[in-house]
Amino acid sequence: MSLATIDRPTTSFTSSPARSLVATEQLSSPVSTQATDSAQPRLRAVPAGTEARGFVLYVGVDELKAELAGLELGQIVxxxxxxVTGLVPSAETYAAVALAPQGAGGRDVDVVRLALQDPAALARQRQTPAVEAKPRGGVVIDISRKRLLLDGDTAPLTYKEFELLQYLVLREGRTIDRAELISSLWAAGDDEIPNERTIDVHVRRLRSKLGAYEDIVRTVRGVGYRFDRHADVSIRQATTPSPDFI
Known part of the structure; x- marks a missing residue:
């Protein structure tokens, strides 16, 4: 995260969306305990012998929200x-915009307070254990062991779901119609032999377990299904070649 200071309304910002928050924070600078007019709002929980020298205002509006309002962030700032200068001509102001990478998660309030080095936000970050993102390990279709690995974890496929996936994998590049899947994967003695519509249900269940890699099982409209290999897909076949090739 970084900061961008504002000097003029025409200041150009980075293409990364700036994220900030709408929240007034209690001053970290304490206030004098001298008597003031009871009608004036007073700061709370401040030690004696100090005086307030300013305040921080976080405004939660990103570039898209500002654009929808017909403004730029620089103009709002x-x-x-x-x-402020109209209310108190002698006031000194300094403005900064908190920048975050595109797609940065978390609440605006947390993103901006960290970017602006808010002490309380930094303290919370130190207390929160870091969660390491699990790298994508791709898909491993292990035909020799009858298992499917997704990013290093074994997917909970049923026997029939793996058989369905294996049938498509071993015929890579060929579209398999539903009738062929039924006749090849279900024997006459099975308790339940699906029809062509229930094949679609089996494929949907298989895809749901493939998660982010569901598109390796491709639907060919009006025909059937096909296995599409991606760069992050590997197949362990042992000594089982494709039955469609010699």
Whole structure:
């Protein structure tokens, strides 16, 4: 994360969406305990012998929200600065926009407070154990052991689901119609022999267990299904060649 300071309304920002928050934080700078007019709002929980020298205002609006309102972030910042100087001409202002990578997760309030080095946010981050993202390990279709690995974990396929996947894999590049799947994978003595529509149900269940890799089983509309190998798919066949090739 980084910061971008605002000098003029025409300031150009980075293409990464800036994310900030709408929240006024309690001042970290304490306030004087001298008597003030009871009608004026007072800061709470501050030690004696100190005085307030300013405040921080976080505004939660990203570039897209500003654009939908017909504005740019720079214009919003400048108008807020002008408001302060209009109320208190002697006030000094400094504005910064918190930048985060595109698609950065988390709440705006947390992203921006960390970017602006908010002490409380930094303390919370130190107390929160880091969660390492699990790298994508791809798909391993292990025909020799009758198992499917997704990013290193064994997928919970039933015997019939693996047989269905294996049938398509061993005929890579050929579209298999539903009738062939029924006649090849279900014997006459099976308790339940599906029809062509229930084959679609079996394929949907298989795809749901493939997760992010579901598109390796491709639907060919009006015909059937085909296995599509991707760069992140590997097949362990042992000594089982494709029955469609000599």
């Amino acid at each position: 400048e108008q807020l600065k002008h408001l």
